Amino acid sequence: MTRPEARTLVLNGADNVAVALANLDVGTETREGVRLGKRVPKGHKFTIVPVSAGQPIMKFGQIIGFATMDLPAGEWVHEHNCDMGPLAGAFERDYDFCAGVTPTQFVPEAERATFQGYRRANGKVGTRNYVGILTSVNCSATVAKFMAEAINRSGILDDYPEIDGVVPFVHGTGCGMAGTGEGFDILKRTQWGYASNPNLASALLVGLGCEVFQIGRMKEIYGIEDGENFQTMTIQESGGTARIIEWGVERIKEMLPAAAKARRETIPASELTLALQCGGSDGYSGITANPALGVAADMLVAQGGTAILSETPEIYGAEHLLTRRAVSREVGEKLIERIHWWEDYTARNHGEMNNNPSPGNKLGGLTTILEKSLGAAAKGGMSPMTAVYEYAEPVREKGFVFMDTPGFDPVSATGQVAGGANILCFTTGRGSAYGCKPVPSIKLATNSDLYRRMTGDMDINCGDIVDGTMTVEEKGQEIFQTILRIASGEKSKSEALGYGDNEFVPWQVGAVM
Amino acid sequence: MTRPEARTLVLNGADNVAVALANLDVGTETREGVRLGKRVPKGHKFTIVPVSAGQPIMKFGQIIGFATMDLPAGEWVHEHNCDMGPLAGAFERDYDFCAGVTPTQFVPEAERATFQGYRRANGKVGTRNYVGILTSVNCSATVAKFMAEAINRSGILDDYPEIDGVVPFVHGTGCGMAGTGEGFDILKRTQWGYASNPNLASALLVGLGCEVFQIGRMKEIYGIEDGENFQTMTIQESGGTARIIEWGVERIKEMLPAAAKARRETIPASELTLALQCGGSDGYSGITANPALGVAADMLVAQGGTAILSETPEIYGAEHLLTRRAVSREVGEKLIERIHWWEDYTARNHGEMNNNPSPGNKLGGLTTILEKSLGAAAKGGMSPMTAVYEYAEPVREKGFVFMDTPGFDPVSATGQVAGGANILCFTTGRGSAYGCKPVPSIKLATNSDLYRRMTGDMDINCGDIVDGTMTVEEKGQEIFQTILRIASGEKSKSEALGYGDNEFVPWQVGAVM
Ligand SMILES: [Ca+2]
Ligand SMILES: [Ca+2]
Ligand SMILES: [Ca+2]
Ligand SMILES: [Ca+2]
Ligand SMILES: [Ca+2]
Structure with a gap:
C-alpha cells in the first residue's frame, strides 16, 4: 500500500x-x-x-x-x-524582544472546554486526589516508603475510593549540602511546591531531625503551620523507626476522611497547567509529536490555560526565538539571564553548553542549531511567552511560560510539578517509561514502530502523521481531547502501570559535602 | 548514685x-x-x-x-x-609522610578470629547472600522495584532460605550528565562495584536504552559478558514495561537456584572489609563511639582485615595526621591530592571547605580543628594507612585505608560498599536511621539517652563509656565481637527493620544537564 x-x-x-x-x-x-x-x-x-x-x-x-x-x-x-x-x-x-508576539485568539467564554477536576479550598484545581508523604532527606526515605506501604496494604483506602493513593516522595539529598544558596533554595521550592500541588489533598513531611534541610526552617520561611492538610514529624523526635512509622500511619489515617471528601466538578480548561516534556527523542520528534503537542499547547493557551516549556539545554542556541515571543523585555531578559547562568554552571563543572546538530543529527536532516532547538521547542507551540521561571518556582502567570530546568526528564518534570503543573505530556521516539505522581503523564510516541512495540506504555501515536493518516493539526486536537479526558480521571498508561513512586528527583546544584 | x-x-x-x-x-x-x-x-x-x-x-x-x-x-x-x-x-x-607509622602487631595465625561467611568463586567473601537488581538510570527505577516486589511477593524465596532477598538499587541519575569525565567514572565504578560486591550472589542490570550511562559501554570497559551471575536488559529492547518486568522476573528466577547453593563456612576475619561511618554526630561522638570503633578497627586490622575511613570534609584540616600514618609517601600524597581536589570542587560550586570548630563546638569543649577532625577520624583507629582510594574504587589493600567520599552518609557508604565493604559500623549521637543493602549496618549510639530513646534502631550503646561501666577498650572488644556475629548472619537492627532499599545514592559530581 x-x-x-x-x-x-x-x-x-x-x-x-x-x-x-x-x-x-x-x-x-x-x-x-x-x-x-x-x-x-x-x-x-x-x-x-x-x-x-x-x-x-x-x-x-x-x-x-x-x-x-x-x-x-x-x-x-x-x-x-x-x-x-x-x-x-x-x-x-539579536533577541528582538517581543517582536514575534502574535496575540492569542482566546476561545469565547461560552465555547470553552471543561474537564472534571478537584477544586481546592485555595481555589487551585487538581486532576488527581493523592495524599503525599514528603521527605526532607534521604535518611527518612525508608520510613516514608514503609508508611505508604502500610496504608496501601491495610485496605483502608478501599473505604475512600475518591483517594488515588498515598504516595511517598523520596530522594537522595537534603543533607551533605550547603544550608544557604541556590542548591538549598531549589530544594526548598521543590518540597513546598509538591506539598502545595493541587493534586495532593494533603501531605505529611517526614525528616530525620539533624539534616541540613530543616523542616522547621522551611515552615518558618513559608509561614506554614501543621494543620489538617499538612503535618510534619522527625525520626529523632519520634523515638525511632518503629514509632515514627506507627505515628505517621496514624496521622495519615486521620487525614484520609478530609481528603476523601473531595469531589470532581466541572472546571474550565483554563485551570489546567500542562508540563511539556520530551525524552528519548528521535528524528521524528521534531516533525510529529512535538509540533502536534505544540498545537495542543496553543489550544490550551487559547482556552486561558497554561503550558510550561522547559529543558533549557535543549533550546540553547535558539533562545532568541523565544525572546521574540516574550510579552515584555523583562520576561525575555529573564530567559537570557538563565542562559548565562547555564553557561557558567556547565563551565564551572568542566562541561559546556552545546546543542549543535551532531553528525548523526545532520545525517538525519537537521541543518542548523536553530532547526534542532526548534524541533524541541515546537512542543511549546507559537503562543506569546508570558513568564520565565526558575526551577520549581510557583507558576502564577497563565499562557505559555518557560521554566528553567535541565533536560533530564525526572529532574525537569519534578521542577514543573513543583511549579504547579497538574497534567504532563511527554513525547518520545525511543520509548520512555516515566510517571510523575501526583501528576498524570501522557506518552506521545513520535513514530508508529515505537507505538506498536510499546503500546502498553504509549497513550497516543503521533506516527500516523508520518503514515499520512492524520495532520499535525488533527493530532493536536486529539492530544488536547486526551488531556481533558485524563485530567478528568481516566488513567494514563503510565498511571495504569504504576509509575511515579521513584521519579521524584529534585535538581541537585552545588557540591555534595 | x-x-x-x-x-x-x-x-x-x-x-x-x-x-x-x-x-x-x-x-x-x-x-x-x-x-x-x-x-x-x-x-x-x-x-x-x-x-x-x-x-x-x-x-x-x-x-x-x-x-x-x-x-x-x-x-x-x-x-x-x-x-x-x-x-x-x-x-x-607539614605532612611528615610516614613519620607516625606504628607497625601493626598482627594476631598470630593460630589465634585469629573467624566468622561464618560466603566464599565466592573469585575468592571474595560475602556476609550476606542477596540477588541485586541494578539500574543504569532513574528511568528504569520503577521496573526494577516492580521486579523485586514480584519476586518477593511470589513466595518463591521461601524455597531458597539461603537467599537474603532480591534487592533493587535505584537512583536519580544515569542520564542528563556528561558521558565522560569524573562524574561518569564515579557512576561507572559505583555500578560495577555493586554488581561485584561479594554480598550479592548475582545481579541483573536494567536500563531504559537511550540513557547516557550505556550498559553496553560499561560491559565493554570492564570486559563483562552476560552469564549465570550477571544479566542485562533494557526497557526499549524488551518492548516496554510489562514485558521487561515479566522477562526480568524470569531471569531472576533462573538465577535463584545457583545463588541458593551458597553456604556459610568458617572464614578468617581477615576477609572482612569494614566501612566506617558517622552521621548525626554529637559532643559524645569523639569521646565514646568513635574511639571505641577505632579500637575495633585496629583489632580487625591486627587480624589481617580491612577498615575504610571516609568522609573527607570531616577530616579536612587534619589530613597531616593521616599522612603521618601513610605507609609510603605515595599513599600520603594521594590523600593530599584529594584534599586539593575538594578545595577546587567546593570553590567552583561557590562553597568552601571549612571544618573549624563552630561556636557550638567550642562551647562543647572542642578547641582546635585538629581536635574536631580527630574526633571524626578516631573511628579509624591508629593503624598505618596502607592506601588511599577515590570514590567507589575497588579496595585491594588490606589494613587501614582511606576512601575519598563526601560526609553525607548514604553517598559515603554507597562509595564504600562499591569499594567492596562487606560490613559497616555507623556511629550516631542524634540518632541515624540507615541501612545499606546488601551490607549489614551496625548502629553505635554515642550516648545512653539516645540508646534508650531509639533502642529499636541501635545495636550497641557506647554511652556506658560515659556512664563509667565500660572502658573504650572494652567497648571496642564488644564492637569487634558484634561485627563477627553480624557478619556471620545475625541481623543488625537496621536489617531487622528493613532498611536498605532506598539508600543507594551514587555521588553526583558535575552538572545535571
Ligand atoms: Ca529531554
Ligand atoms: Ca525531558
Ligand atoms: Ca534467609
Ligand atoms: Ca557524616
Ligand atoms: Ca557518614
Missing part, C-alpha cells in the same frame, strides 16, 4: 520547505506540487517554492537558516545551500 | 589531658589523681600532668594543639591556653 501523497510533510503554513518522510528519488512529484531536483533522504527537507539567495528558510513557521544561493522549488536543502546567514552572529545575538 | 570516678575519661595512654564527663567544680579530685584548678565544663578537657609552654596537648594519642603557657596538672585546657602553636601554619602544612 504505497501512499505517495503521504511521503512529505509541511509543518506550518508559513514554511517554504517540506520534510521528506521517506527517501525520495530525483524527479519525484510531491503533493506540494513540486518535482525534486535532487534525491532527498528521509527526514531531510526540500523547497516547496523558489527561495532567493539570502532569504530565510522557514520550518515550524520560523527561521531555521538562510539560503546561500538561489534555490528553485524542489531543491534539497542542507548544509551545502543553507547556513546561519552572513549575519549569523548578529542574528544569533 | 554518684560515681565520681566515672566523671572523667582518658582516651589514650599517650594523652596528657582527660575529658570531663560532667561539669566538674574547682577543687574536684579526679580519678587521674589531680585536683582541678578551675571549673571544667562537661565535654571539656584538663591536664593530668604538668605541660610546659610550647609543648603539645595530646588527646586521642595525638597532637590536638600546643600549650601557650605553663600548665599545672588539673588545669582546664581551651582556647585561652591552647592554640595551633607558633608554627601553626608550618605544622598544618
Whole structure:
C-alpha cells in the first residue's frame, strides 16, 4: 500500500520547505506540487517554492537558516545551500524582544472546554486526589516508603475510593549540602511546591531531625503551620523507626476522611497547567509529536490555560526565538539571564553548553542549531511567552511560560510539578517509561514502530502523521481531547502501570559535602 | 548514685589531658589523681600532668594543639591556653609522610578470629547472600522495584532460605550528565562495584536504552559478558514495561537456584572489609563511639582485615595526621591530592571547605580543628594507612585505608560498599536511621539517652563509656565481637527493620544537564 501523497510533510503554513518522510528519488512529484531536483533522504527537507539567495528558510513557521544561493522549488536543502546567514552572529545575538508576539485568539467564554477536576479550598484545581508523604532527606526515605506501604496494604483506602493513593516522595539529598544558596533554595521550592500541588489533598513531611534541610526552617520561611492538610514529624523526635512509622500511619489515617471528601466538578480548561516534556527523542520528534503537542499547547493557551516549556539545554542556541515571543523585555531578559547562568554552571563543572546538530543529527536532516532547538521547542507551540521561571518556582502567570530546568526528564518534570503543573505530556521516539505522581503523564510516541512495540506504555501515536493518516493539526486536537479526558480521571498508561513512586528527583546544584 | 570516678575519661595512654564527663567544680579530685584548678565544663578537657609552654596537648594519642603557657596538672585546657602553636601554619602544612607509622602487631595465625561467611568463586567473601537488581538510570527505577516486589511477593524465596532477598538499587541519575569525565567514572565504578560486591550472589542490570550511562559501554570497559551471575536488559529492547518486568522476573528466577547453593563456612576475619561511618554526630561522638570503633578497627586490622575511613570534609584540616600514618609517601600524597581536589570542587560550586570548630563546638569543649577532625577520624583507629582510594574504587589493600567520599552518609557508604565493604559500623549521637543493602549496618549510639530513646534502631550503646561501666577498650572488644556475629548472619537492627532499599545514592559530581 504505497501512499505517495503521504511521503512529505509541511509543518506550518508559513514554511517554504517540506520534510521528506521517506527517501525520495530525483524527479519525484510531491503533493506540494513540486518535482525534486535532487534525491532527498528521509527526514531531510526540500523547497516547496523558489527561495532567493539570502532569504530565510522557514520550518515550524520560523527561521531555521538562510539560503546561500538561489534555490528553485524542489531543491534539497542542507548544509551545502543553507547556513546561519552572513549575519549569523548578529542574528544569533539579536533577541528582538517581543517582536514575534502574535496575540492569542482566546476561545469565547461560552465555547470553552471543561474537564472534571478537584477544586481546592485555595481555589487551585487538581486532576488527581493523592495524599503525599514528603521527605526532607534521604535518611527518612525508608520510613516514608514503609508508611505508604502500610496504608496501601491495610485496605483502608478501599473505604475512600475518591483517594488515588498515598504516595511517598523520596530522594537522595537534603543533607551533605550547603544550608544557604541556590542548591538549598531549589530544594526548598521543590518540597513546598509538591506539598502545595493541587493534586495532593494533603501531605505529611517526614525528616530525620539533624539534616541540613530543616523542616522547621522551611515552615518558618513559608509561614506554614501543621494543620489538617499538612503535618510534619522527625525520626529523632519520634523515638525511632518503629514509632515514627506507627505515628505517621496514624496521622495519615486521620487525614484520609478530609481528603476523601473531595469531589470532581466541572472546571474550565483554563485551570489546567500542562508540563511539556520530551525524552528519548528521535528524528521524528521534531516533525510529529512535538509540533502536534505544540498545537495542543496553543489550544490550551487559547482556552486561558497554561503550558510550561522547559529543558533549557535543549533550546540553547535558539533562545532568541523565544525572546521574540516574550510579552515584555523583562520576561525575555529573564530567559537570557538563565542562559548565562547555564553557561557558567556547565563551565564551572568542566562541561559546556552545546546543542549543535551532531553528525548523526545532520545525517538525519537537521541543518542548523536553530532547526534542532526548534524541533524541541515546537512542543511549546507559537503562543506569546508570558513568564520565565526558575526551577520549581510557583507558576502564577497563565499562557505559555518557560521554566528553567535541565533536560533530564525526572529532574525537569519534578521542577514543573513543583511549579504547579497538574497534567504532563511527554513525547518520545525511543520509548520512555516515566510517571510523575501526583501528576498524570501522557506518552506521545513520535513514530508508529515505537507505538506498536510499546503500546502498553504509549497513550497516543503521533506516527500516523508520518503514515499520512492524520495532520499535525488533527493530532493536536486529539492530544488536547486526551488531556481533558485524563485530567478528568481516566488513567494514563503510565498511571495504569504504576509509575511515579521513584521519579521524584529534585535538581541537585552545588557540591555534595 | 554518684560515681565520681566515672566523671572523667582518658582516651589514650599517650594523652596528657582527660575529658570531663560532667561539669566538674574547682577543687574536684579526679580519678587521674589531680585536683582541678578551675571549673571544667562537661565535654571539656584538663591536664593530668604538668605541660610546659610550647609543648603539645595530646588527646586521642595525638597532637590536638600546643600549650601557650605553663600548665599545672588539673588545669582546664581551651582556647585561652591552647592554640595551633607558633608554627601553626608550618605544622598544618607539614605532612611528615610516614613519620607516625606504628607497625601493626598482627594476631598470630593460630589465634585469629573467624566468622561464618560466603566464599565466592573469585575468592571474595560475602556476609550476606542477596540477588541485586541494578539500574543504569532513574528511568528504569520503577521496573526494577516492580521486579523485586514480584519476586518477593511470589513466595518463591521461601524455597531458597539461603537467599537474603532480591534487592533493587535505584537512583536519580544515569542520564542528563556528561558521558565522560569524573562524574561518569564515579557512576561507572559505583555500578560495577555493586554488581561485584561479594554480598550479592548475582545481579541483573536494567536500563531504559537511550540513557547516557550505556550498559553496553560499561560491559565493554570492564570486559563483562552476560552469564549465570550477571544479566542485562533494557526497557526499549524488551518492548516496554510489562514485558521487561515479566522477562526480568524470569531471569531472576533462573538465577535463584545457583545463588541458593551458597553456604556459610568458617572464614578468617581477615576477609572482612569494614566501612566506617558517622552521621548525626554529637559532643559524645569523639569521646565514646568513635574511639571505641577505632579500637575495633585496629583489632580487625591486627587480624589481617580491612577498615575504610571516609568522609573527607570531616577530616579536612587534619589530613597531616593521616599522612603521618601513610605507609609510603605515595599513599600520603594521594590523600593530599584529594584534599586539593575538594578545595577546587567546593570553590567552583561557590562553597568552601571549612571544618573549624563552630561556636557550638567550642562551647562543647572542642578547641582546635585538629581536635574536631580527630574526633571524626578516631573511628579509624591508629593503624598505618596502607592506601588511599577515590570514590567507589575497588579496595585491594588490606589494613587501614582511606576512601575519598563526601560526609553525607548514604553517598559515603554507597562509595564504600562499591569499594567492596562487606560490613559497616555507623556511629550516631542524634540518632541515624540507615541501612545499606546488601551490607549489614551496625548502629553505635554515642550516648545512653539516645540508646534508650531509639533502642529499636541501635545495636550497641557506647554511652556506658560515659556512664563509667565500660572502658573504650572494652567497648571496642564488644564492637569487634558484634561485627563477627553480624557478619556471620545475625541481623543488625537496621536489617531487622528493613532498611536498605532506598539508600543507594551514587555521588553526583558535575552538572545535571
Ligand atoms: Ca529531554
Ligand atoms: Ca525531558
Ligand atoms: Ca534467609
Ligand atoms: Ca557524616
Ligand atoms: Ca557518614
